[in-house]
Amino acid sequence: MKPLKRFIDRVRPNFEEGGKLHAFHSVFDGLDTFLFTPSATAKPAGGVQIHDSMDSKRTMIMVVLALMPCFFFGMYNTGYQHWLACGIADKPFWPLMLYGFLAILPKVAVSYIVGLGIEFIMAQIKKEEIQEGFLVTGILVPMIIPVETPLWMLAVAVAFAVIFAKEVFGGTGYNVFNVALIARAFLFFAYPAKMSGDHVFVATGTQLGYGPVAADAYSCATPLGQIATSSGQGLSLTGADGSAIGWWDAFTGLIPGSFGETSVICILLGAGILTLAGIASWRIILSAVAGGLLMGWIANACATPTYPASYLTAWDQLIYGGFAFAVVFMATDPVTAARTTTGKYIYGFLIGVIAVLIRTYNNGYPEGAMLAVLLMNAFAPLIDWCVVQSNIRRRMKRLTAKTQQQ
Amino acid sequence: MNIKIKKGLDLRLAGALTDTAIAARVMPDSVAVIPDDFPGLAPKPEVKEGDKVLAGQPLLRDKTYETLKVVSPVSGTVRAVVRGERRKIERVVIEPDAEQKSATADSAQSAIDLLCASGMLAMMRQRPYDIVPRPDRQPRDIFVTAIDSAPLAAPMTASLAGKKDLLEAGARFLASATTGKVYLSVADDWSLGDIDGAEMVHVQGPHPVGNAGVQIANIAPVNKGETVWTLDAVTLARIGRIVTDGTFDGSTLVALTGSEVEKPCMIETVMGAQLSAIVGGRLKKADHHVRIISGNVLTGTAEDADGYLRFPYRQVTVIPEGDDVDEFMGWASLSPSKMSTSHTFPGHFLRKAFSPDARLLGGRRAMIMSGQYDKYMPMDIMAEYLLKAIIARDIEGMEQLGIYEVAPEDFALAEYADTSKMPLQQIVRDGLDYLRKETE
Numbered sequence: 001m002k003p004l005k006r007f008i009d010r011v012r013p014n015f016e017e018g019g020k021l022h023a024f025h026s027v028f029d030g031l032d033t034f035l036f037t038p039s040a041t042a043k044p045a046g047g048v049q050i051h052d053s054m055d056s057k058r059t060m061i062m063v064v065l066a067l068m069p070c071f072f073f074g075m076y077n078t079g080y081q082h083w084l085a086c087g088i089a090d091k092p093f094w095p096l097m098l099y100g101f102l103a104i105l106p107k108v109a110v111s112y113i114v115g116l117g118i119e120f121i122m123a124q125i126k127k128e129e130i131q132e133g134f135l136v137t138g139i140l141v142p143m144i145i146p147v148e149t150p151l152w153m154l155a156v157a158v159a160f161a162v163i164f165a166k167e168v169f170g171g172t173g174y175n176v177f178n179v180a181l182i183a184r185a186f187l188f189f190a191y192p193a194k195m196s197g198d199h200v201f202v203a204t205g206t207q208l209g210y211g212p213v214a215a216d217a218y219s220c221a222t223p224l225g226q227i228a229t230s231s232g233q234g235l236s237l238t239g240a241d242g243s244a245i246g247w248w249d250a251f252t253g254l255i256p257g258s259f260g261e262t263s264v265i266c267i268l269l270g271a272g273i274l275t276l277a278g279i280a281s282w283r284i285i286l287s288a289v290a291g292g293l294l295m296g297w298i299a300n301a302c303a304t305p306t307y308p309a310s311y312l313t314a315w316d317q318l319i320y321g322g323f324a325f326a327v328v329f330m331a332t333d334p335v336t337a338a339r340t341t342t343g344k345y346i347y348g349f350l351i352g353v354i355a356v357l358i359r360t361y362n363n364g365y366p367e368g369a370m371l372a373v374l375l376m377n378a379f380a381p382l383i384d385w386c387v388v389q390s391n392i393r394r395r396m397k398r399l400t401a402k403t404q405q406q
Numbered sequence: 407m408n409i410k411i412k413k414g415l416d417l418r419l420a421g422a423l424t425d426t427a428i429a430a431r432v433m434p435d436s437v438a439v440i441p442d443d444f445p446g447l448a449p450k451p452e453v454k455e456g457d458k459v460l461a462g463q464p465l466l467r468d469k470t471y472e473t474l475k476v477v478s479p480v481s482g483t484v485r486a487v488v489r490g491e492r493r494k495i496e497r498v499v500i501e502p503d504a505e506q507k508s509a510t511a512d513s514a515q516s517a518i519d520l521l522c523a524s525g526m527l528a529m530m531r532q533r534p535y536d537i538v539p540r541p542d543r544q545p546r547d548i549f550v551t552a553i554d555s556a557p558l559a560a561p562m563t564a565s566l567a568g569k570k571d572l573l574e575a576g577a578r579f580l581a582s583a584t585t586g587k588v589y590l591s592v593a594d595d596w597s598l599g600d601i602d603g604a605e606m607v608h609v610q611g612p613h614p615v616g617n618a619g620v621q622i623a624n625i626a627p628v629n630k631g632e633t634v635w636t637l638d639a640v641t642l643a644r645i646g647r648i649v650t651d652g653t654f655d656g657s658t659l660v661a662l663t664g665s666e667v668e669k670p671c672m673i674e675t676v677m678g679a680q681l682s683a684i685v686g687g688r689l690k691k692a693d694h695h696v697r698i699i700s701g702n703v704l705t706g707t708a709e710d711a712d713g714y715l716r717f718p719y720r721q722v723t724v725i726p727e728g729d730d731v732d733e734f735m736g737w738a739s740l741s742p743s744k745m746s747t748s749h750t751f752p753g754h755f756l757r758k759a760f761s762p763d764a765r766l767l768g769g770r771r772a773m774i775m776s777g778q779y780d781k782y783m784p785m786d787i788m789a790e791y792l793l794k795a796i797i798a799r800d801i802e803g804m805e806q807l808g809i810y811e812v813a814p815e816d817f818a819l820a821e822y823a824d825t826s827k828m829p830l831q832q833i834v835r836d837g838l839d840y841l842r843k844e845t846e
Contacts, residue, residue: 005732033769037736039729041697041764044708045442046814046832048822049699050417050725054748055768056825057737059775062750129769173772173826277750281777339776339790384791391788392806399629 008032026123030130033057059279060132064139066273066280067329069266071143074259075100078147081202081256084240085214095211102207104259107142110151114158115141122167133172133179133335134162140180140329143260144322144370145187146200153191157183177377178336181326181370188370196366198225201256202240222257223250224321224359228366230308250319261325264318271328280332283341284348288327291352292318299360309360317356326369327351331376338380340387347383351376409591409624411611411784415747415819417557419703420665420759421723426564428659429671433504434683436714437480437676438497439465443717444476444528445835446537446842449495457484460509462524462654465498471541477525479656479677481507497714502676508653517583524648529718530637531618533628535838536813545635547586547626550577550604552639553593555616556702559721560661560672562616563595565640570598572646573639577603579649580642590639591621611784619816623785628811638718660684660715664703664724665761666696679715684722695727697764704818705831708764728763736767747823771826779830782819787812789820793830796837804841814838 014021015028032038034057042049079096115134123130141158161183166175188195198221204214221229223237223245239245240256249255253263261267274280296314303310318324331337331351338347351372358368365371441449448469453459459482464475482502490496511524521527522541532539539545554562566573573590580588581603590604593616600606607625609615618636628634640658647655656676663670668690675684681698689696699706701719715722733739742752745760753760779789787808795803814831821830 002732005734034737035735037731037733037765037767038769039731040766041727041729042708042766043829043832046707046835047829048818048831049697049703049706049708049723049764050745050762050822051765051767051827052748052823052825053736053739053744053746053751053753053762053767054823054825055737055827056771056774057768058748058750059825061737131771133774171772173774278748279775334776335774337776340788341777341780344777388788388791388807391786394786395627395629395806395808398627402629402632 005036008035023124026120026128026130030120030123033129056132060135062277062279063136063274063329066270066277067136067139067143067260069269070260070263070325071104071139073253073263073266074143075104077253077262078103078203078259079211080254081220081240082204082211082214085202085204085218085220086212087214087241088212099203099207099211102210103147103203104142106151106208107145107149107154107259108139110155111141111158112138114155115162118159118162118167122171126171128171131172133166137162137179137183141183144180144184144258144325146195146258147203148200149187149194153187153194157186157190160186173335175335176381177374178330178333181330181374181377184370185374196225197221201225201258220256222321222366223255224309224366227309227312228363247316247319250316258322261322264324267324267328274328274332279334280328281334281337281344281348283344284332284337284351285327287345287348288331288352288355289318291349292323292327292356293352295353295356295360299356307360307363309366312360317359321359321367322369323355326355326373330369330373336377336380338383338387340384343380343383343387347376347380350379407589407605407607407625409607409609409611409621411609411615411620411624413780413784414612414614414782415823416555416612417703417745417822418757418759419557420761421663421667421670421725422558422759423560423661423663423670423672426560426672428674429669431674432679432683433502434675434679435501436485436680437478437482437500437502437678438680438714439476439478439500439678440497440714440716441466441476441495444538445531446535447474447476447528449476451487451495451498453484453487453498455484455486458482459484459500460507461656462509462511462648464523464525465500466495468538471522473519473522474527474538474541475523475525476528477509477654479654481505500678506656508655510652511648511654513649513652517579520648521583521645524645524654526641526645526648529641529644530635531813533619533622533634533636533813534810535842536815536835537838537842539633539635543633545584545586546628546632548580548584548588548635548637549618549621549625550580550588550590550637550639550642551616551618551621552590552596553609553616554638554720555593555613556704556721557613558661558663558670558723559702560659560663561593561595562639563597564672565659565720566598566643569643569646570601572643572650573598573604574602574646575650576642576644576646577601579645584635589621589625590642591616614782614784614816614819617813617815619811619813620784623787623811627786627808630805630810632810640720641718658715658720661721662688662724663721664699666690666692666724666726675715677715677717681709681713681715681722682711684715685711685724689724692726695730697725697727699723699725703762704822705815726761726763728765731763731765748825766827768825768827770828773826773828775825778823778825779817779820782823783816785811785816787816789817793817793828793833796833796840799837799840801841801844804837809837809841
C-alpha cells in the first residue's frame with residue numbers, strides 16, 4: 001500500500017486551499033480518510049492521549065454489514081416473487097438472484113449517487129469532513145421501497161430527504177427524523193399510487209432486459225395490503241401465485257413486500273449483529289416488540305370486521321409487513337431515537353404500540369411502522385426531556401433539603 | 407464506609423510496572439514549576455532570576471489572594487522565569503543545590519493561612535470549578551484519595567509507606583479547616599489501617615474509582631453554593647510534614663511506564679523534575695516517533711524530552727506517537743492488536759496488553775452514539791446533556807445538570823471511548839472557566 005499512500009501524499013497539495021482541484025477537497029479527503037487511517041494525533045494537553053479504535057466509519061459499516069442478510073435475501077425474494085408471478089414452477093437459484101440483483105442495482109446506484117453527491121457538496125461548502133451517515137441511509141432507502149418504484153422518484157425522494165431532513169439541521173448527528181424514512185414517507189405521500197396497492201410490490205417486467213415477463217393484468221398485494229382491503233372474518237392471505245401463505249412464509253420472507261423487509265430470519269440476524277456490536281440499542285428493540293405484542297393482543301382480543309387487521313394475532317403483527325425491519329434498523333438509529341436509558345424503553349414501546357395501532361385502526365395505511373417511527377422520532381426529545389428532568393429534580397430536591405436543614 | 411462501582415474501565419496497556427521497589431534515585435539538573443498546573447491561579451512572581459530559594463519557599467503568588475503561594479520543590483537557584491505570549495508566566499526554572507534545605511513554616515498561624523503560605527493549598531483542588539481552592543471559602547468536606555486507578559499508575563501506597571504518622575497529622579490538621587469531615591478513600595491494598603482524623607472510605611471497582619469525583623458523588627455530591635476540597639494522600643502526608651516539623655518535602659516517587667519503556671520502574675526524584683533525567687536511557691531503541699506523557703494516558707500532557715514532570719502527576723508514560731504510521735483502511739481492521747471497547751474488534755475479547763499510539767483513529771463528528779459516556783461515569787450525571795448544555799453555554803442547564811459536581815478528569819474515559827472523538831475534557835474545562843467568569 002506504500003505506492004498508493006505516496007501517490008495520495010503527492011497529489012494532496014492540489015486539493016488544499018489554493019490548489020487547482022480545491023473544489024473537490026471534500027471528495028479527496030473522504031477518499032483519503034477512507035483508505036488510510038488519519039495520522040492526526042491527540043492534542044498535547046487538555047485531553048486524552050490515546051483513543052479507542054472505534055470510529056464513526058466502522059460504526060456505519062457495521063450497520064451496512066448487518067443489513068446484508070436482508071439485502072441478499074431481498075435479491076432472491078425479488079426474483080422468487082417474479083418467477084411466481086410469471087407462473088414458472090422451476091425456481092433456479094442463480095437466475096433468481098441475478099434478477100433481484102439487476103432490480104436493486106440501479107436503485108442502490110441512484111440512491112448513493114444522489115445522496116453522496118449532496119453530502120460531498122455540503123461538506124465542501126461547510127469545509128467539513130464528509131460524514132458517514134449516508135452510507136447507511138443510501139442502502140436503507142432502496143430496501144424499504146416497492147420494487148417497481150421508478151428511479152426518478154427515488155432520486156427526488158433521496159434528494160429531498162438528505163437536504164430537508166438532514167442538511168438543514170446541520171448534518172449527521174443533528175437530524176430529528178430518520179433520513180431513510182423521510183425518503184420513504186416523501187414517496188408515500190407524493191406518489192401514493194406507486195407506493196401501495198397491488199401493482200408495485202412484485203416485479204412484472206424484465207430487469208435491464210433480463211428475466212421472464214408476467215402477464216399484463218397481473219396483480220398481487222402484500223399480505224397487509226390484502227388484509228386492509230378484505231372484508232369480514234374469512235381472512236385468507238395469498239402469495240404472488242395465488243396460493244395461500246401463512247406465518248412461516250412471512251417468517252422466512254418469501255412473500256411480496258418491499259425489497260429488504262420481508263424476511264424475519266434475516267432481520268433477526270441483523271439484529272444480532274447490531275446488538276452484539278453494541279450499535280443498536282437492545283432496549284429499543286425489546287420494548288418495541290413488547291409494545292407490538294401488547295397492542296396486537298389487545299386488537300386481536302377486540303377483533304371486529306370493521307377493522308380486518310384486528311384478526312391478525314399479536315405474533316402475526318410482528319412478522320408481517322415492515323414491523324420487524326423498522327424496529328431493528330429504523331427505530332434504533334441512535335441520532336433520532338431517545339438517548340436516555342429510560343427514554344429508550346418508552347420510545348421503543350410506543351413505536352411498537354403505535355405501529356400496530358395505525359395498521360389495525362386506520363384502513364388507509366396498511367403499514368404503520370414507518371409512521372410510528374417518524375412520530376416517535378418527533379417525540380423522542382420530549383421523552384428524553386422528561387427523563388432528564390427527573391435527574392434535575394433529584395438534584396434540586398437535594399439542594400432544598402440541604403438549605404432547609406441549615 | 408464502602409463504595410463499590412461497576413461503571414468504568416481498566417485499560418489494559420503494555421508497559422506496566424512489575425515491582426514497586428525504587429530502581430533509581432535521580433536529582434535532575436533543572437526543576438520547573440508550571441503555573442498552568444494550578445488552574446484558577448493568576449500567578450505573580452515572588453522571585454527573580456538568580457535568587458536563592460529553599461524548598462518550600464514561595465515562587466509565585468496569586469494575584470487576588472496574595473497569601474496564596476506556589477512554592478519551590480527544591481532548594482537552589484532560580485535560573486529563569488520563562489514568559490510566553492502576553493507575558494504569561496510559563497514556568498519558573500530552578501537549578502537544584504547539591505544539598506537540599508527546606509524552609510521552615512511558621513506553625514503559629516491559622517490553618518488556612520498555613521495552608522496558603524506553605525503552598526499546600528495550591529496543591530489541592532476545589533469543586534466547583536476544579537481549581538485551586540479559594541482561601542475565603544470554607545470547605546463543606548475534604549476528600550482525600552489514596553488510590554491511583556489511572557492506567558499504568560503505581561499504587562499510591564508505594565509512596566505512603568511508613569508515613570502513617572504524617573497522614574494522621576495531616577488529617578487532624580485538615581479537619582480543623584472544615585466544618586464537615588475529612589474522607590480518605592482507600593483500595594483493597596491499603597495496609598496502614600485506620601487513619602485517625604479521617605473517615606475511611608473503602609472503594610472497589612474499575613477506573614475511575616480513584617478519582618475524587620466518584621468518591622464525592624457517592625458520599626455527598628456538591629450542591630450549588632457548596633465547596634469541597636480534594637487532594638491525594640501524598641499531599642496529605644506533605645501537609646502532615648509541614649504541621650509536624652514545618653519542613654517541605656519535595657521528593658516524589660515517579661512510575662516510569664508505557665510500551666516504549668525498556669523496563670518500567672519506580673524512580674525517586676523531586677516534583678517538577680526535568681523529564682530527561684527520568685526517561686534518559688530508559689526507553690526502548692525505536693525508529694518511530696514516541697510521545698512522552700507527563701502523567702497518565704487519560705489526563706496527562708505530552709511533553710518534549712526536555713519538558714518537566716507536571717503537577718499533580720507521579721507518573722511518566724511513554725507511548726508511540728503514531729503520526730508516522732500508514733494504516734490502510736484501519737476502520738475495517740480485524741487486527742487483534744487494536745485496542746477498543748467495541749465488540750467489533752477481536753482484541754476486545756483477548757486478555758492481553760495493548761500498545762496504542764496517540765492517533766485519534768477517526769474523524770471528529772457530532773455526538774452520534776447514545777449512552778456511550780454514561781458507561782464510564784459512576785456518578786449521577788447525565789453526561790451527554792451536561793456536555794450539550796456546556797457547548798450551548800446554557801448556564802441554567804449546566805447548574806441543573808450538575809456541573810458543580812464534576813471535573814474534566816471525570817470525563818476522561820468517556821473521551822477515550824467516544825466514537826465521535828469529541829474533546830470532552832476540554833469542553834468541560836472551558837465550561838467550568840466560563841461559568842466561573844460569568845458567576846463570580
